[in-house]
Amino acid sequence: MRLPWRKELGILERISNTGGLLYYLSPFQKLIYSGNLVAVVFFGVLPVGYVGGWFIVFWGIASFTNILAVTALERGTTSPVEGVRNLFLAFEAYFRATSVLWTKAKVPFLVTPKNEVDLGGWASVRQMRFALLIGGVSLLSVINIWISYFSFHYFNWRYLAPHSISTVLIISFFGLMEVTIISRAAWSMYHRSQERTLWRFPVRLETYVNGVLSQCVDLHQNGAGIITTEKALAVNPNIYVKIACRDLSGNVVWVGGQLRVRSKKPIEGTQESVRVGGRITWDSDEAKTAVIMQCYVVEQYVARQHFWLRHEKRRVVLLPAHIDGIDAECVDVSTSGASFVASAADWGKRQIGIRIPISVDDRFIGTAEIRNVTATSGEMMRIGAAVMWQNPYMLKIFSDSEKRDLKTRKAIAGGINP
Known part of the structure; x- marks a missing residue:
């Protein structure tokens, strides 16, 4: 609190620093949010006065437009829940760091290790122990509210405060969303394998x-x-x-x-x-x-x-190819597209949008619609195309080999000789 609002700073700097400070306080916001789930489920305390059909309609519209705005601002490079995931990953570090707000005592701080490998496992998942606790509480809340709802409607017995179906659905949506995000993040951390000391x-x-x-x-x-x-x-x-x-x-x-x-x-x-x-x-x-x-x-x-231009991962290859009768090199391929490098002189004045026959390694044959042509070094052109393959199932060998490579790397990291 002392640093963001120092007298030496201008008003815009103070506003900017305050925004950064509030971001580091987001763990408390998450705790209040999770506390709301517990309060609604186990004590029947509603944070709003009306939870009916129209509430769900307007809440749904507001949530959808909010997600759409965030996705647009980030140009689609992250998923709509990426911010929530990142918060859970940094939850414990931010939570512990807030102690400096009410004490002048020095807090030990470990700089994020550099030039080290990360082979995942429970050592990595342990960094999410606070988040896993929140996920457990959320899952427990969802299970209990449904048990109470069904037991009351079918057996006229309940052990929690009565809840409308709107409340049950909203609690289930938020609770299961948190459980899903936390579970996927923990699964990813357990299985990740950064074997290089420098990220490539x-x-x-x-x-x-x-x-x-x-x-x-x-x-x-x-x-x-x-x-x-x-x-x-x-x-x-x-x-x-x-x-x-x-x-x-x-x-x-x-x-x-x-x-x-x-x-x-x-x-x-x-x-x-x-x-x-x-x-x-x-x-x-x-x-x-x-x-x-x-x-x-x-x-x-x-x-x-x-990000917006391609929806399918391409496998990098170096294979001889023929496009519209000229010699070329296929440099990447997928089940619906490919890229080629060819001589500019051979390519001539062919235009974007034309459809031409192609053959890659004399095995993969199809018809390509040219999407882009870019000059590279010397007298070469890079040609990108959407391709309708005659035998797309044969391309599966590339994705299969990539999956086997990944399994092999993980096995070696775990001390197993595949």
């Missing part, structure tokens, strides 16, 4: 490995994961990579460095494609700075812009 940002960047076209699929300032071919790796044992990053103006900035391979695994469903991961020694500090800018600034903007 998922990207889709044009890359050259020893001069051969490839795709960078994840990146951070010390390393990368790249989809390439055995042929590219065989060119030179000293593997040199070039990655097309972008600056704040959208201009391409090529960065290069020596890749020291730490892992290599084949891409199932392909003969030549492999995924390599390792550490990169960049050519200069400027190159490393460009990578950091790509990861922490540019990529966040790209994610927000692309």
Whole structure:
């Protein structure tokens, strides 16, 4: 309270700081909210005077428009309940931190550990013990109100205060929503597996490995994961990579460095494609700075812009392709779309919106509707398309291999040799 309202601050600064302070007090708001559920269910105390059909109608409209507004403000990059989930994850830390409001004693504070792995398990779930307690109370409230409601209507016996069906439905909605959010968050924390000391940002960047076209699929300032071919790796044992990053103006900035391979695994469903991961020694500090800018600034903007454009995850591949009779390279694929890289001279003056026949690896055949064409480096074009495959079931091999990779990583993290 002392810092946000210091005399040295202007009125706008005080308002801004007050907003931040109130956010850190949100655990108390959540406790009052959960206390309301208990008060309504077990003591029959209603926070409003009327809970009838019209109340549900107007409350539903208000809740829907509120969720819609939040989703629009966040450009759809988070789910409508993401804020509630984040509050539960930080509940205990914020709750303990509020002690500084009424005491000048120094409170021990542990900085969030950096450069460490997180293999999930109960050690991670334990951070949500307060949230799990709230979830348990909410679930108990929902179960009891329904037991009391049915026992009164069918056996003329009750052990709680009488409740209307409107009250029962509202309590059930809010209670089960909290239980669902907390359960999913706890499940995610238990099963998460951050095995790297630095988080790698998922990207889709044009890359050259020893001069051969490839795709960078994840990146951070010390390393990368790249989809390439055995042929590219065989060119030179000293593997040199070039990655097309972008600056704040959208201009391409090529960065290069020596890749020291730490892992290599084949891409199932392909003969030549492999995924390599390792550490990169960049050519200069400027190159490393460009990578950091790509990861922490540019990529966040790209994610927000692309959220609305694609509803299906694409699997990165490197497969030979033919589009409308010209040679190309398929760089990602899904059951309803694909992207290609082809020579600008070969592509010619073909327009967006045309439908053309395509063939990928001589196995996946279909008709593509061209959605976008973007110039890349040199004389190459990146072509994105919605595809109607003749045999989409065959593409399942890519998603299956990805699921197996995930299970294998989790097994290794748990000390199991798959």
